[in-house]
Amino acid sequence: MISKWLFSGAFLFEIGSWAALFNQVPDSQSTLLFVVAHTFSSVMLTAGVWLLLPKRYKYPLPWSAVFVFSIAFFIPMLGAIGVAAAVFPALYMPRNQHEQVWNSMGIPDLPFQPQEKNHSLMFHDGGLQDVLRHAPSAEMRATALFATRRMVSKDAVPILKLALRDPVDDVRLLAYSMLDQKESRINQRIEIALHRLSTAMDAEKPALHTTLARWYWELAYLGLAQGSVLDHVLEQARSHADTALELGAGDGTFILAGRIAMELGSLDRALAHFNSAQAAGIDEEKLIPYRAEIAFLQGRYEAIAEQLDQLSADTLQRPPFAALARYWL
Known part of the structure; x- marks a missing residue:
């Protein structure tokens, strides 16, 4: 009942607001009368609509009310008609909800083989x-x-x-x-x-130079650097590795420096690094693959078999050495 009175009042105020525009009064007064009457009409329309809305659309306040008021106030006449056309059919002519039917099925027997084969693996x-x-x-x-x-x-x-x-x-x-x-x-x-x-302090610098050499080498080793960038990365790796060795870095730095030198094409320098690694106590079996690769790049093919022959029988049975042993030994 309250909503009906609110809608009626909104309708009368809206009619009055438009009538004020056509009265024989100064423009400032007619505009003021129109705005006041139209505001009352929008407020009453908003209140009436808000009371009829389902609970899930009323909250949180004040956004639902502000939305309806904005449409009604900022679009005179057409806004009120639009609100009425949108709200009333939805309230009084809701869409029918079809009853969901439970489809009961028996449990099928398992097939003895797949019914479909997926050929797109x-x-x-x-x-x-x-x-x-x-x-x-x-x-x-x-x-x-x-x-x-x-x-x-x-x-x-x-x-x-x-x-x-x-x-x-x-x-x-x-x-x-x-x-x-x-x-x-x-x-x-x-x-x-x-x-x-x-x-860093002096005692920390060898390890840091080795770390930098490893990360620069990683960019080249993974193929993430190419062209002039690759040359720059390899040169940075070589520089830090050499600096780390000059400062007394660990034995593993000799192997890293040797691999970098091989990538740069300095095979004699790489071989010298691997010899230094062996003198420092690195297991010779870790150095044999690199020495064999250097021998291959230098064209000393007879030395490849000599190097691989020094590997243990267990190592020669594991990939990738198994294929190399079958070819060279």
């Missing part, structure tokens, strides 16, 4: 690279990229680089973001080590 014999090359679905190729998160970075980076040539933008962007994340993580660690190096 996620992982084929060729691995993730074959999925990226041949899978027709972009979703499957994106899933293959997510699978690289469980792989070591050395194996994951070539797969991500392959995805950079994918015809679908989403797959390319995903591969780029994952590569950028790996590179950014390494660069962040380099920045932290450089900052620590600037304030």
